[in-house]
Amino acid sequence: MSLAIRKCSSDLLSITKWVVRREYRLLSTLPENIEPANTDVDEKAPRTGRRPRLQNPVLEYRHIYPEFLPDPNPKWRNSLREKLERADMLKRRAKIDIPEFYVGSILAVTVSDPHAQGKTNRFVGICIDRKGCGLRAQFILRNVVDHQGVEVRYDLYDPIIQSIQVLRLEKRLDDELFYLRDALPEYSTFPFDMDPEVLPDGTPVPINDVQVKLKPRPWLERWERQELKGVSNIEEHLKEKDRKRRELRKEPWEKYDLMKQYRRTIPIEEQSEIWGEVYNQLQQMHVSRRKVARKRVLATPKPQLG
């Protein structure tokens, strides 16, 4: 019972915090330090002598909604199933707001939980991985609660999910943050009563270039071989043997393997077809959600006044 009361009070607190909009950024750099979201695309546009082929702006949706793209493995391709799945995903998106988020963003997920006392369960954490495609898209949240690291995996289109809220929208330097498991706990500690930070409209998603410190070995994986950008002290923990092994295991030719890249991606032509199919509905949903959000921002101060 005491637990329930505490929870209620924390909810109240969070509402007041929402109003006050305190900056709550322990680890990230300041939001002014905004970098262009997609340096790769941006830099090639102005400089080229030969004009690159006109790229469809719709294609930029691939960063926001990567799960709409099918698995590139031809073994599992099935155009009909993909189409049906996309329709189902849009239906689900019409029901609840699945916001734009990236690996490194901090989310709060509320699910209806038959085991919990209040029949709902809220978990806050940093998204350390996004995987899967279609209706099977998943993401993993990680947090440290009472000095105990906890990770929860959610299906993005799980009907049990009541709401997904982005508390802080940002990217990290790496595509997966599994190294947080071996990092010092403060790097993955986030308070449950954290208040959401609102980015002004039109700003690109900031990249948080914080570099975490790893705990001494043993580690869960051989992080030194993975060319991680978001880890600062990896060299401290290595022995000469590890460095040698790392040199031997390097695969510098891998980035030139054009077909490997090709087999992992969905080509432009297929993507434009897919995005053309879902673009209108996604756009409508986005616009209507924004309107509602603005109204709420205007409406929320009232209880405090009254």
Added chain:
Amino acid sequence: MLRRLLATNTLRGFHTTACMNEVRLLTRLRVVDNSEIGKRAMAEGKPPKVICVYNKQRVGYIGDRVMVAIKGEKKKGILVGLKQKQSVRVPKFDSNNVVLIDDSGTPLGTRIHVPIPTILRTILKQRTHAKGADYTKLLGIATRFV
């Protein structure tokens, strides 16, 4: 050099796959309640070892009863958090947590200082029978659920 390395790898003298982190015989656990024996064992750096998992698979899953060897004694405990990969919406912990109980299901400590998964409520209720041990007492000493 690289060739030699590859050769050793293909011989498969050792595992190269990631481990499953299962709780089975002789796994070290972390006691997360404030029972005297548990606290001392953890403080001395001698965490308890599993000597029996009470289920058919002999691999401990969440809510399973285990017997542990702790400070030269045999104690029973309940697994309240696992490192192993969990199904969707079930939390995965960074350590294998155990809460020590006696034969009747009463916890030895009075507080659990880490969060425990909500699914334990249902599991422990199912495992509790009128005549047998009452495991739900464990839920009473929990401080936080995730």
Added chain:
Amino acid sequence: MNQAEVTKLVSKLRIKIPPKHRKMSSPEGPEGRMNKLRKTVTGLFKYERIELNHNRADEARQYAERLIAEAINHGDCHKPTMEMADYWLLEKELVHKLFKVLVPRYENSNTAYTRMLRAPRPEYSYNTEKTVLELRGNPYPPLHNKQANNRQLLQNILLDAAKYEYRQTKYAEMAENIGKNEQEKPSV
């Protein structure tokens, strides 16, 4: 089910892509494979038509197509593409050929950039399939015979004559049958 990679955008190749790469047995492993393919791609860009074993040709073809597609998409001022061309083309004057000759050649094409044809297998040779791999629009005479429908070819003349004769016999038979029927009718 894995998520598709979204950092890079590639244009669709106009050739059939096998679901998996070929390992192309090499003592140096994957690096050796890439070195082999680099040599082949360089040769293809240099000579524009080469004859080689089928497996290697098919594998190298995919890389050559991708390289040309990248060059067309990004142009010669895009640094990663330049690095890619630098890696794949062992002779550096071919990099200029790629951007100055091949890109204008294929910029507006709707078909694949390369063509692969089966070459005749030399008699009493090992059972290796030989293949001719060429860049489209090369200056050499065409390999495939476009005149298979030329009615003047000897085999076509022979077959046409046989067809004609067969028809004539059939017509004669039909005429005979009609005659017979007419003969029978009055008697009936």
Added chain:
Amino acid sequence: MKKPVMYLSSSLFGKLLPRSKRYLSTKEAIERRSHLFNLEKKRQLENVGRIEKIEVNYKGVPKDCTLVMNRNISTPYDCAKHLTQWHTESSVLALLDGTIHWDMHRPLTENCTLELQNFTVSDPHQVNKAFWRSCSLVLGACATVAFKDTVAVKLHSFPGPDIRSGSFIYDIDLPSLPDWKPTQQELHTLSAEYVMLSRKALPIERLEVSEELALEMFVENEHKTKQIPSIARSNANGKVTLYKVDKYVDISKGPMISHTAQIGKVSVTSVHQLVGTPESDVNQLYRFQGVALPTGVVLNHFAYSILIERAKKLNPARSPINPFGEPSHTTHKENIAATA
């Protein structure tokens, strides 16, 4: 011009022939003919005298070029040798100045433009005719070699090529076999003989000789000796054109293909009897028939079997010994009945 010929032939007569009875076995006759052919060819080459140069403008793949060749010595085949192996192997006929079809092994006489034609040129009419004609020629050679020494084989003639008839033919006189009907096995043997001949990739050589020498060469073959004067008369310069494959020499107007390996899939399909009119001096001839495709032509076995079935029927070409009677199937049957 004539003298050395007379000298040569007379000297040869002394060595090779009993003058009174000019009986020769088939084998001896072939040897003698080829020997005479070679001697005459050598003589003609020596007669060329001072070597003069001509310019040949080559047109075609890989690129147009000018070749400087020897008058009356160099052949289009030599020109092809200057280009690539592919040219030497696949060229069937040479086209001079865009109009004249020239044998690959016939010496060039003056400045000209040269195009090499293979079986896949856009208008292969002349090439096909040359191919069909050469097939008949090789069929004659093949029939000569296939029989045992005890069987006398006297080649008669073959008509002009008619591809639409479905088979190439050679009319042959077998005096010692009055009533021969070949079994399937014998036809197979003939085909095998043909294939062996074509696999040797022998060049088909061409030579123009005087009427007298031609008569000397075909002295034991009364059919040919009878034909030679008229052939010589019909030619403008009074010469007879001879072709040689391996050791077998034959008369034909030409042109012929370059070498026998250009004959690909081939089968000798049937042998039919032709019966002459009472007035003609030959009672009966055998008409050997076959069908062939050029090298490199891929035809599936079903289509080829249709061609074979068709080639088995008697070719409707005019019979040389019964020119007014239609050598149709019905007469043929009657003939068989009459002989039986």
